[in-house]
Amino acid sequence: MLDATDKAARPAHGPSDHPAISATKVGVLLANLGTPDHYSYWPMRRYLNEFLSDTRVIDYPKWKWQPLLQGIILTKRPFSSGANYKSIWNEELNESPLMTITKQQTAAIAAKMQARYGDQVMVDFCMRYGNPSTKSKVEAMVKAGCRKILFFPLYPHYAGATSATANDQFFRALMDEAWQPTARVVDPYFEQPSYIEALAQSVERGYAALAEKPDILVVSYHGMPKRYLMQGDPYHCQCQKTTRLLRERLGWGEDRITTTFQSVFGPEEWLKPYTVEHVAELAKQGKKKIAVIAPAFSADCIETLEEINEEIRESFEHAGGEQFTYIPCLNDDPAHIDALSEVIGQNLAGWVS
Known part of the structure; x- marks a missing residue:
């Protein structure tokens, strides 16, 4: 997971009023689809609104789609979708299974990266829709000193409605950074x-x-x-x-x-x-x-x-x-973590030793 405990310091040859700068790191930001914060009506409505308003997901003209979405779909669907989420909800942690599993995957991959690269690499995750947002995690990584970020959509296959929209959101987050980090995006790994x-x-x-x-x-x-x-x-x-x-x-x-x-x-x-x-x-x-x-x-x-x-x-x-x-999906199965870590290692080539 993201470790932002590294203390920033003024450059050795900088003037006394130079802002503190964190030690340079490489960030690996895993990205999944997303999850509502809860299965009740309003969290479900917020999540569905963000998801179904994405033109990569529903590419109908806004003038045609938004009245239908806001007037009919988002009035009824949060109830049915909420009931579906309730049937699988992780009540102990008060989160969806996707959130629980993504946290487990991130922790396992972070351990692999720590063992291989030490403190050179930090690993965290974000969601395309809902929380934690892509923007918040990019901001946190930059603040923690990541001058390079490898963005990894956790989709084996490329699709406009999955990989592409995750990338879109990542690039939007970079647009708001005064000092943009160098970025790479992981290719689909369906034939790895x-x-x-x-x-x-x-x-x-x-x-x-x-x-x-x-x-x-x-x-x-x-x-x-x-x-x-x-x-x-x-x-x-x-x-x-x-x-x-x-x-x-x-x-x-x-x-x-x-x-x-x-x-x-x-x-x-x-x-x-x-x-x-x-x-x-x-x-x-x-x-x-x-x-x-x-x-x-x-x-x-x-x-x-x-x-x-x-x-x-x-x-x-x-x-x-x-x-x-x-x-079941591969989730945090050791063979899956090894495969994802292998893909990450290939894409970090030239960035870390």
Whole structure:
């Protein structure tokens, strides 16, 4: 986590009134999607307003979208979304699972960086929507002496509505800095061998724990409007490649694994097949035992813990499915932390020794 305890000092050859300057460090700023501060109405409304007002997420013209959002959606949706969050909320820490897991990931990666680089590198996290904000963490890192910042969106695959909007917010934060740090942004890591290995190990562990092995593994990715693909977004292709690399690492035939997309929103066509419909079709085809994994998420969240493990499970079982197994996200699994740390190390090349 961010360590801003380093004491700033006046430069040795500076005049007596020269402002104190912190010792130079390199910051690694992890970024995830975000989370409401609570599942009650107003925190949910603030969070949804920020999220659904992002033109990277909903790219309809503001004159058309905002009246609908402010007048109808934000009046009703905080109640339903709040109920979904309440069903998975970490009541002990009073935070969402995404927040809990991101903190765990950050602490584990910080320990890795400390062991490798000592005090040269500090690690912290921010959220694109909600708290802690990207701006607040950039400000804190600069104040603590980070003259270089590596920004790492925790999305294996690139998408305009995930990686790009996180980067946008990071660059906006830099615009407000009088003395901007040098910045780098981590590329998508969907084909990083250590990431594929971590995914494969999680599948192998999940299958080993079952008395009866699934008929098929459903690899469910967060969806997006098909129009985005046609406009040049590479997300769909990167997801398909992840499934292929995972299948090859597991040594499976194509009949044992399938790619789907979840979280459809609005009236237009999204990437297909839709997970919630496809699992029901699998059950009707006689595949009564399935496992589901969600490689597009670096941490379990509302889309996995509630949507997959409740809504999608229900769709499968209602259609006659008998055994539904959700394989958790990689979260703070040691193999995942090693993979993320490897990616960070590659991107810090030339900055630290």
